[in-house]
Amino acid sequence: MELKKWSIFALLDNQFAMDVKLMCVFGSNGNEALMVMKNDDVYAVGANSSGCLGLGALPSTLFPQKVTQLCKKGIIGFAYGSGPHVVAYTSKGEVFNWGHNGYCELATGSTTQSLVPFQVEGFLTDKVVVEVACGSHHSVALTNEGEVFAWGQNKSGQVGSGMNPNQTAPRKVNSAIGGKFIIGIACAQTSTLAVTNNGEVYGWGYNGNGQLGVGNTVNQLNPCRIMALSNTVIVKVVCGNAHTLALSDEGKVYAWGANTYGQLSMPTKTNVPQPEQILQNIGRVVDIAASHYSHISAAMTQNSRVYMWGQCRGQCVVEPTLTPFTSLHEVFACYSLPSVTYKPVVISWDQDTTVESSLKAAFDDQATSDLIIQVEGKEIYVHKSVLKIRCQHFRSMFQNHWEEDRKNVLEITQFTYPVYRAFLRYLYTNQVDLPPEQALELLDLANAYCEDSLKRLCEKLMRQGIDVENAAVLYFNAITFHAKELEEFCFRFALNHMTDVVQSRGFASLDETTIKNFITKAAKAGAFKT
Numbered sequence: 001m002e003l004k005k006w007s008i009f010a011l012l013d014n015q016f017a018m019d020v021k022l023m024c025v026f027g028s029n030g031n032e033a034l035m036v037m038k039n040d041d042v043y044a045v046g047a048n049s050s051g052c053l054g055l056g057a058l059p060s061t062l063f064p065q066k067v068t069q070l071c072k073k074g075i076i077g078f079a080y081g082s083g084p085h086v087v088a089y090t091s092k093g094e095v096f097n098w099g100h101n102g103y104c105e106l107a108t109g110s111t112t113q114s115l116v117p118f119q120v121e122g123f124l125t126d127k128v129v130v131e132v133a134c135g136s137h138h139s140v141a142l143t144n145e146g147e148v149f150a151w152g153q154n155k156s157g158q159v160g161s162g163m164n165p166n167q168t169a170p171r172k173v174n175s176a177i178g179g180k181f182i183i184g185i186a187c188a189q190t191s192t193l194a195v196t197n198n199g200e201v202y203g204w205g206y207n208g209n210g211q212l213g214v215g216n217t218v219n220q221l222n223p224c225r226i227m228a229l230s231n232t233v234i235v236k237v238v239c240g241n242a243h244t245l246a247l248s249d250e251g252k253v254y255a256w257g258a259n260t261y262g263q264l265s266m267p268t269k270t271n272v273p274q275p276e277q278i279l280q281n282i283g284r285v286v287d288i289a290a291s292h293y294s295h296i297s298a299a300m301t302q303n304s305r306v307y308m309w310g311q312c313r314g315q316c317v318v319e320p321t322l323t324p325f326t327s328l329h330e331v332f333a334c335y336s337l338p339s340v341t342y343k344p345v346v347i348s349w350d351q352d353t354t355v356e357s358s359l360k361a362a363f364d365d366q367a368t369s370d371l372i373i374q375v376e377g378k379e380i381y382v383h384k385s386v387l388k389i390r391c392q393h394f395r396s397m398f399q400n401h402w403e404e405d406r407k408n409v410l411e412i413t414q415f416t417y418p419v420y421r422a423f424l425r426y427l428y429t430n431q432v433d434l435p436p437e438q439a440l441e442l443l444d445l446a447n448a449y450c451e452d453s454l455k456r457l458c459e460k461l462m463r464q465g466i467d468v469e470n471a472a473v474l475y476f477n478a479i480t481f482h483a484k485e486l487e488e489f490c491f492r493f494a495l496n497h498m499t500d501v502v503q504s505r506g507f508a509s510l511d512e513t514t515i516k517n518f519i520t521k522a523a524k525a526g527a528f529k530t
Contacts, residue, residue, distance in 0.1 A: 003347055005333040008033050008046060011062055020347050026080035026293070027052070030338035034078060034086070035064065042070035051115035052084040052099035069117040070096065078344050081105060081134040081152075082189070082293060087141070088117065093128030095120040095141055103137040104166040105152035122169045124149060135187035135205075135292060141170065146181030148173040148194055156190045157221035158205030164221070175222035177202050188239035188257075188292050194223065199233030199496060201226045201246060209242040210273030211257030217273060228274040229254065233496040238342070240290035240310070245297060249493055250467055251284030252277055253299060261295040262318035263310030279320055282307055286464045289328040291342040298331040298342075302436065302464055308335060359386070363428035364421075372409045373424065376417040380424055390427040393449040415445055423454070432457045436465025440477050447481045459486040466493050468500040472507035476514055491521065498527050 003009050003017050006025050022036040032046035032053060043064035044053035051057075054067040074091035083100030090096075096117040097106050104111060107120050124141065127149070131142040138152030138159055149170040150159035157164065160173040177194060184195040191205030191212060202223040203212035210217050213226040233249040243257035243264055254275035255264040262269065265278045279285060284302040295311035299320070306328060307320040312335040325331060332342050362368055362383065369381035387394035412420055419441045422434040432454070434442055439461040446454035462474050463486070475490035477483075494501040501507055507515070522528070 005330060006030065006033070006339060006341075012045075012064070016064065022076070022344050022346055023341070024078045024080065024344040025339065025341045026086070027084055027340070028082065028338060030336075030340050032084065034067070034088075036075050040072050040074060042067040042073075042075055049084055050100035050113050052080070052086055054086070054098045054115070054117045056115045067117065077132060079132040079134040079139070079187075081139070082136045085134070085137070085139070086117075087120075087132045087134055087139050089129045089132050089141070093130065093144065095124055095129050095132065097139065100137070103153035104168045105134075105137050105139055107139070107151045107167075107169045109168045120170060123172060124170045131185055133185045133187040133192070135192065136189045138167075138187070138190070138192070140185050140187055140192055142182055142185045146183065146197065148177065148182050148185060150192065153190070156206035156219045158187075158190050158192050160192060160204040160221070160223050162222050173204075173223060176225060177223045184236055186237045186239045186244075188244065189241055191239070193237045193239060193244060195234055195237055195246075199235065199249065201229050201234050201237060203244075209258035209271045211239070211242050211244050213244060213256040213273070213275050215274045217271075226275060233493075236288065238288050238290040239292055240297060241292050241295050243290070243295070243297070245288045245290055245299075246275060247285060247288050249496065251286060251302065251464070253279045253285050253288060255297070258295070261311035262316045263290075263295045263297050265297065265309045265318060265320055267318065269316075279307070282320055282322075284464070287328060289331065289342045291332065291336065291340055293338060293340045294332075294336045296331065296336045298328045300328055306331065311337065313337060360429045362386070363425055370408065373412060373420070374409055375412045375415065375420045378417050380421055382424055387424075387427060391449065391451065393451075414448075415441060419445060423449075426454055426457070432461060434461065436461045439465070440474070443477065443481050443483070455481070455483060459483055459489075462486060463489055466490065468497050469504050470506050471497070471501050472504060472510055472518075475518070476510055479514070491518075494518070495522060495525055495527055498522065 019038050020035045021038050025033045035043045044055055044067050045061055045064045047060045055065050075088050076091050078088050080086045085099035085105045087097045096119050098114045098117040101113045102111050106114055128144040129141045130144050133140045135158055141149045149172050151167045151170045154166050159167040181197040182194045183197050186193045188211050193203045195201055202225050204220045204223045207217050207219050214224050234246045235249050236247045238245050240263055246254045255278045256272045256275045258271050259266055259269050282301055285299045286302050287300040289298040297310045298308045300306050306323045306325040308323055308331045309317045309320045329345050364381050366381045371382050371384050373380045384398055388398050419438055423445055426432050439458045443458040471490055471494045478487035478490055
């Protein structure tokens with residue numbers, strides 16, 4: 001992702017920019033930014049409204065200044081309100097916040113803003129935080145134990161305490177989600193949503209536009225389950241200013257809330273108080289994005305196509321519009337008003353002069369190749385040195401006994417051409433451009449060649465491509481290839497869609513032992529309780 005797609009970074013020195021590994025842009029005009037460097041220092045640039053840059057009394061800066069209190073702390077994520085205030089968390093699960101505090105959003109017990117970052121303690125002292133989210137003036141943290149803590153403005157019930165007073169310190173959200181394991185959180189301006197590990201969705205706070213999805217427009221002081229999604233397994237929710245998107249484990253997208261700018265991708269601009277499926281015509285969706293700063297929505301499909309709709313640079317776009325972008329971040333950099341990041345951006349550089357780009361260009365290049373690999377009668381042009389450097393299998397093959405003067409063609413018979421070509425391309429690019437349905441064969445290859453990183457990429461492809469028809473087969477192959485995480489993922493998917501999976505042809509094709517073991521495991525997980 002190119003840093004300078006955001007105009008606030010236009011004056012950055014190129015060498016400095018290339019040392020940035022994580023950044024976020026926020027503020028009412030997209031005029032404030034934080035950057036985590038490769039050496040773990042943290043810098044800020046911009047207007048410093050309410051001290052949100054953490055730079056003390058410095059009024060503003062066009063050039064990066066070091067945020068001393070965050071340097072070497074292992075910052076891995078940020079969230080930001082429109083006050084603005086900022087919440088950051090570290091690799092150890094510690095939480096820091098600073099900036100605007102008129103509604104107790106910094107959990108200090110007062111309403112005095114903080115010009116520098118300080119660690120949030122209280123009930124979070126012994127907790128490991130793995131995700132943070134902010135509304136306009138409230139903050140939410142998710143722990144590794146699936147607990148949700150909230151603090152700050154509570155006029156509409158957005159901290160989920162069951163009362164209206166502002167919450168001056170982190171407090172665990174109990175009520176309906178007490179005892180449930182939460183895996184994801186999201187905030188609109190004055191409301192909060194959470195997803196459980198079994199795909200349930202809960203919302204609380206302001207609901208004037210139906211953004212909680214509970215079928216009415218009444219504010220909720222406690223978490224309330226979205227019953228319209230009770231037969232759907234949701235894996236992610238994101239919030240716009242006053243609308244919500246949800247992604248299911250089958251790649252379906254649901255939307256509800258405000259639709260004034262077409263952000264729900266529905267024909268009329270009326271608000272929708274409960275979830276309705278959208279985007280049925282663009283294929284399986286693997287990721288969604290929105291920000292409480294704006295009214296724009298975005299989605300990425302299984303084949304990496306990026307769509308946007310809603311308020312796009314002042315235009316009301318109702319139909320999902322295919323973009324030339326390769327990431328959801330570019331939608332927000334180029335079309336969101338303000339131009340903020342919907343979540344922190346991991347920076348990677350891919351310039352024409354880099355070793356990485358040159359290596360990518362060398363794949364299947366007949367002019368520079370010194371080895372032809374032949375699969376199913378088709379030729380792939382590669383370089384022995386690259387194969388030896390990148391793969392232990394080839395390193396062992398190309399030992400001194402290899403007769404280089406006689407063998408400049410290597411024939412492969414164990415795998416199909418598309419799969420083997422994808423494998424070789426992966427050695428040059430570290431990417432896999434293979435449809436999910438062919439990922440099983442590539443996983444087999446990765447297993448045979450002891451390529452653990454490739455196995456993980458294959459598993460990701462299959463997670464994105466799983467459905468009720470292939471879940472059982474993917475589960476079986478995960479067992480066969482000793483892919484434990486994929487095995488557990490497939491099992492959980494099957495558990496959530498038990499009836500459809502056991503009636504599928506894929507399940508019927510399993511051997512008796514696998515079926516027996518699956519049924520036993522499902523029974524222990526409570527699948528057959530009445």
